[in-house]
Amino acid sequence: MKTVEIAVIGGGPAGLSAAINAASLGAKVAIIERDDQLGGQLRKQTHMFFGSKEQYASTRGIDIAVILQEELKKYRNNVEIYTDATVLGIYEDGVLTIEQGGKYMKLKPERIIVATGASEKFLAFPNNDLPGIYGAGAVQTLMNIYGVKPGNNVLMVGAGNIGLIVSYQLMQAGVNVKAIIDAAPKIGGYLVHASKVRRMGIPILTSHSVKYAHGKDSLEKVTIWQLDDQWKPIVGTEQDIEADVMCISVGLSPLAELLWQIGCKMVFVPELGGHVPLRNENMETSIKGIYIAGDVAGIEEASSAMVEGRLAGLCAAKSLGYDTENFEKLRHEYLAQLNSLRSGPVGEKIIKGLSKVTA
C-alpha cells in the first residue's frame, strides 16, 4: 500500500496552507483534491478579499489561489498532488480509500489533515425542485468557472456575504438581480458589500421570505412575503417577483462525513454552521493524529481558513518530529492572527461557537 507522512484532504485555502507549512518543515505530504484543480472556493472568488496583509487582503480570491500554489511549488520535492481524486473513506487503521479517475486506491498516512470545506444549505418551500433554483455557490461556479450565464432575472435568497457577493458578480456578468431577500431583520453580510449592491439599484428586503415558487417547466415567478418580529409570515404582504433563477444562499454547513466515519467527537454548534469536531488549540481532533482546518472546522472565512491550515500543518509536522526553532513563535503568531481576525463584533459568534468545541 502507498504510504505518506501527512495526507491533506482538500486543496482549498486551508489544505494548501497546511501542506505548505508541513512540507516547509520537511514532512512528506500528499494533497488529495476531488476537483481537477487546486484552490477550492478561491477559484471562483473574483472579488478582493478582506483581512490584513498576512491573509492577502485586497487581493482577489482567484489570485490568492495562485499565490498559494506558487508557494507550494517551493517544496515540490516534499509534495505529491492528486487531483480529480476524492477521499471516499477513512478507516480505523488510518487507511484512506480514494477514487481517482475511475480507479480505486488506498493510501496510508501517518497524520491526516481534513480540510474538506463546506456544503450549501437548502431551503424548504413549495416547488423548490423547479429547474432554475440553485445554490448561490453553484451559480458562482457556473459563471466564474464554466462561463455559463445562469439566466436573466435572479431572485437572491439570503443577504449574507455569499448572497451579496454572488449578486454583485451576477450584475458584473450582465445578469439582472431583481432583489435580495432575507428572513432575518438585519443584513448578515458585511454592510460595505450591501451598500455596494444597493447603490446599483438592487433592493435588499430584510424580514422577507419565499412563500411559493411558480413555473411550468422551470422557474417563472416567486411569491415572497414579509415576516413579523417573531419571523411569522404576514398574510396580505405577498408580492410576486418574476425571475427565471432563484439563488439560495442561506448558509453553509461543514463537510464532515469523513470525521464522523473515523469517530471524531462531534458537537452540534449552530454558530459554526452545524456539526463540527472537538479540537484542541492546535487543530487536532479527539483522535490523535487527525487534524482539521478551514470551513470543516466551523464556517468562517478564507482568511482564518489559511491561518488554521498553517497552524495544523505546523503542528502535524512537529508531531512527526519535524521541528523548527521558531515553532513556538510561529504557533503563537498564528493563534494571535486568529484572535485578531475574530476580535470584532462579526467574530463574536465564531468565538462563542469555538468555546463549545475547543478543549
Place this chain on the structure above:
Amino acid sequence: MLERTGIPTKAEIESITPSDERRRKGPVAVIECFQKIPCNPCYTSCKFGAIREFKDINERPVLDFDKCTGCGICVVNCPGLAIFIIDETYSDTEALVKIPYEFVPLPYEGIFVTALNREGKPICRAKVVKVQNAKFQDKTPVVSLAVPKEYSMEVRFFNIDDYFSDSTYICRCEELTLGELRELIRMGYRTLDEIKRISRAGMGPCQGRTCRQLIMQELAKATGQKMEEMPMTTFRPPVKAIKLGALTGGVDNE
C-alpha cells in the same frame, strides 16, 4: 436602517463628510465604511498616513482630512469598494466624484451617464471626465464623474446603459439618435409624421426603411400606443431618392 437596507443614514454620512472648508481646498477621500469588520487595507495602502493606525483589525477607518491628498490609492485597495474621492475644486459649478467601477463596458471619457445615489436612484446627468485603469489598480477601474457641486456627497454610482442607447442611431440617414427621439417624444411629438417633419427621420436615402419600425417601437414604449393602431406616415413617390436631373429631363415616352 443601514443594516436593514444597505443604505447609510443621513447621520452616518454626516459623520464622515469632510468640512466645507476642507472640500474647498481640493480632492479628499470619503470613506463610507460603518461597521467593524476584520479588514484594514485602507490603512495599510495609504502612503500619507492619513488613515489612523488600526490598533485592532476590526476598527473602523478614521481619516485625517488634512493629511489626505485625495490620491485615490485607498479607493482601489478597499475590498468593500467603500471609498470615493470628491473634488469640489474641479470647476465653479461642478465637483468630481471618483467611483470604483468593476464592470464592462467601461464608459468612454467625454460621454454622459446617469448618476445614481446610494439607493441606485438616478439624480442627475454626469460627464465622464476620466477613466483610470492602470495595472496597479488590479482590475478596479476608477471613473471620474463631473456632477453639479451640490451632488458631490450624493452621487455614488452610475448607469451607462442610457448612454449606449441614447446615442444609438435610430435613423442612420438623417442621424437621429435614440436620445434625441426620446426628447422629441417627451416634448409632445406623438406620431411618426410629426417626428418625421421635425427631425427629417425617414426622409433620407432609405426612405424610412431603417427607422420607421424603431420609431414606432419607441413611441409605443413611451406613450402606450399600440403599434397596430398607430397612424402611418403618408407615402408619396418617389420610393427612393433620385436626382433632380432625372425629373427635369422630362418623361421619356410622353
